[in-house]
Amino acid sequence: MIPSILPTYNRAPLTFVKGEGAWLVEQDGRRFLDLGSGIAVNALGHAAPELVEVLTAQAQKLWHVSNLYTVAEQKALADKLVEVSFADTVFFTNSGTETCELAVKMARKFHHHAGAPERIEILTFDGCFHGRSSAAIAAAGTEKMIGGFGPVLPGFRHLTWGDMEQFNEEIAKPDVAAVLIEPVQGEGGIRVLPDDQLKAIRAACDAHGVLLIADEVQCGMGRTGKLFGFEWAGIEPDIAMSAKGIGGGFPLGAVLATEAAAAGMIAGTHGSTYGGNPLGCAVGKAVVDIVSDPAFLDGVGRKGGALRQKLEGLVAAHPDVFESVRGQGLMLGLKCKAPVADVVKAGYDALVITVPAADNVARLLPPLNITEEEISEAITRLDAAATAVEEAAQ
Secondary structure, three states: OOOOOOOOOOOOOOOEEEEEEOEEEEOOOOEEEEOOHHHHOOOOOEOOHHHHHHHHHHHOOOOOOOOOOOOHHHHHHHHHHHHHOOOOEEEEEOOHHHHHHHHHHHHHHHHHHOOOOOOOEEEEEOOOOOOOOHHHHHHHOOHHHHOOOOOOOOOEEEEOOOOHHHHHHHHOOOOEEEEEEOOEEOOOOOEEOOHHHHHHHHHHHHHHOOEEEEEOOOOOOOOOOOOOHHHHHOOOOOEEEEOHHHHOOOOOEEEEEOOOOOOOOOOOOOOOOOOOOHHHHHHHHHHHHHHOOHHHHHHHHHHHHHHHHHHHHHHHHOOOOEEEEEEEOOEEEEEEOOOHHHHHHHHHHOOEEOEEEOOOEEEEOOOOOOOHHHHHHHHHHHHHHHHHHHHHHO
16 A cells, blocks of 8 residues: 555655754664755754744744735845845745756746747756656656656757866757756766856857856855855856755745846746745744854854865775865765675664765765764764774675
8 A cells, every 4th residue: 555655766764853963862762973964945944043933033023924015035045145145136946856947847938938949959068967746857867766657848959068068069050949957966976067167058058149058056155165066167157946944944045137137027927926935934044144254254164174085085095995186175985896785784783874976976964063073973973874884895
């Protein structure tokens, strides 16, 4: 008999009942060091006092009125995002998947508005992940994502990650509307796009009148040590997708855009009932206020460097389990030699949480305010997990 919850997840046999910063408490009382942050969502850890205070205050005032009216909290967050980013305007959603839908619509509408309705194709790259809606799975184009779901939405071309010759050939075609890319792939295995390639992509978009969409859902909001991952290359996109960390655990997403890119999005072209509700935006404003502070971002960079250095030592100590470390800031991946599922499972037994990804990689996405002491404890527990994997293989 089918369970009451649709069985679309392969869940670990863990039930957490409380969170405190970088820690999760299982219902049996065990304390886990959380290096997953709900898949890069809990940017400030579990039950961050600053966010609890803001959410509680807002919950006592106003929860929802819809976008039929001006939402003061939404305006405050939009103004803050415009202040700290390339964007001139923002649309709020409830999730990263929804940001993909609007980003694609906005790019195509831009060209239609400019008198070039034939420009509908979106260039994407292997290993990408942009959500699980019909448009997002079409953007990924893999059998794992699209198999069994009927006709795939047209309008996406899938390119090889890092193949600039192929990219330059495709972007020159007259029906291309936009390039959609993650500066750092998350689900794809913590693959960092080299700065020179992202600069070249930006230049090619400019040369051919194509919009650049940066998917910052996982690598944004300070995760790499800058507010947005594309900042490392010194470029700006036309459109950026943000979610996960922006709400600090509260469901929230945002599409950021330049005035030019958003030119076709007039009244009635898009909407959301819940998107930009007072609760989400109040929390989001608190998150962005904290995370966008240069001192906070410098701290992420320092802690990311310390964690990476310790992980390199872990790889050297367990060459049969790990191959290398990859990533940026506090968005790191352990490329495994042992099956990543075994590594993640051994981590559970050692009371440390990591997140599996493609290319046999275990993702480490701790809260951005993790302490140095917690980083050291994480290495101790990961070392115990690796030792268990080695012993099981003997």
